[in-house]
C-alpha cells in the first residue's frame with residue numbers, strides 16, 4: 001500500500017492523476033496538498049469526495065462522459081489546503097499520513113503568466129520544490145517523483161528530438177524554474193541519496209484543463225463563436241499527449257523505475273498549433289474565419305519533439321489514446337461539462353473557495 005502525497009492535485013494533471021489512482025489502485029491513500037491558486041479547482045474532484053469539496057453534486061452539474069468515476073464512500077482521499085513552501089505543514093502532512101511517496105505536480109504552469117510575473121514561478125516551482133525535497137530527505141520518504149516538462153530542453157529546429165541526455169536550455173521563466181527544480185531534485189539524490197525520479201512530458205490535453213491553455217481556450221471560444229487568437233503564424237510545433245496517458249506513465253515510473261532515472265514522456269503526436277485549432281474548428285463545425293492571428297509571444301519556442309523511447313523500452317509504457325480519439329473525447333467533455341467551464345470562466349469557483357476556506 002502506498003501513501004501518496006500528491007501536490008497540486010486540484011490542478012489539471014494532478015486531478016486526473018488522483019482520479020486514476022483512486023479508480024485503478026484503490027489500495028493507495030492519496031493526500032492532495034494544494035494551495036488552490038487560480039488554477040486549482042476542487043470541482044475537478046467533487047465526485048470523488050462525496051459532494052463536500054465543491055458543493056456541486058446534485059446541484060444540476062451536467063454529467064461528463066469518458067472520465068472514470070469512483071464512488072464517494074470511504075474514498076481513501078484527503079485534501080489539505082496549503083502551500084508546498086510551508087515547511088511545517090509539509091512535515092506535518094508527511095508524518096500524519098505516513099507518506100511514503102511524493103508526486104510533485106504543484107507549480108505555476110503557464111508560460112504567458114511567467115512573462116508578466118516570474119517571481120511566483122521561482123517561489124512555487126523552485127523554493128516550493130526545495131521545501132518538499134528537504135522534508136522528503138529528513139523523513140526518509142521512499143520515492144520523490146518530480147513532474148517536469150519537455151520545455152526544460154529549450155527549442156528545436158525542424159529536425160531532431162529531445163532525449164534524456166539533451167542539455168537543459170530553458171527559454172522562458174517558467175521552463176527555467178522547472179529546470180532549476182530538476183537540478184535540485186538530482187542534487188538531493190546525489191548528495192543525500194534521496195530516491196527520486198524525474199519525468200519530462202510534452203503538452204497535455206484532456207478534461208479539466210484550465211481554459212487559458214491552447215486546446216480548452218480554442219474549444220471554449222469556438223463554442224461561443226468568439227475569435228480564436230493564434231500566436232504569430234501558428235506554426236509552432238508541439239507534441240500532444242492525452243492526460244490519462246501522462247498519468248499512466250507516471251504510475252509506471254513509480255512502480256518500476258530505478259531511483260535516479262529520468263524519463264521523457266510523449267505521444268509521438270507532433271502538430272502545429274494552427275493544425276490543432278483547425279481540427280477543433282472542423283469537429284465543432286465552426287468556420288476558419290474565427291481564427292485571428294495575434295502578435296507572437298516573445299521568445300516563443302518554435303518546435304518541441306520528444307523521444308520517449310526510454311520509458312517505452314525500459315518500463316513497457318505506451319500511449320493508449322490517439323490524438324484523433326483524445327481530441328474527440330476532450331471536445332465531448334467540454335461540451336457536456338459546460339457548467340464546469342462556465343464556473344471556471346466566470347470565476348465563480350474562486351468565490352466558492354473564498355467561502356469555503358477563508359476562515360479555516
Ligand SMILES: NC(=O)c1ccc[n+]([C@@H]2O[C@H](COP(=O)([O-])OP(=O)(O)OC[C@H]3O[C@@H](n4cnc5c(N)ncnc54)[C@H](O)[C@@H]3O)[C@@H](O)[C@H]2O)c1
Nearest residue numbers: 008010011012013035036037039040083084106107109204
Ligand atoms: N500542462 C502540461 O501540458 C504539462 C506538461 C508537462 C509537465 N507539466 C507539469 O505538470 C504539473 C501540473 O501541470 P498542470 O497543467 O496540471 O498545472 P495547473 O496549473 O493546472 O495546476 C497546478 C496546481 O498546483 C497548485 N499550486 C500552485 N502553487 C502551489 C503551491 N505553492 N502549493 C501548493 N499547490 C500549488 C494549483 O492550485 C493547481 O491546483 C506542473 O508541474 C507542470 O509543470 C504540465
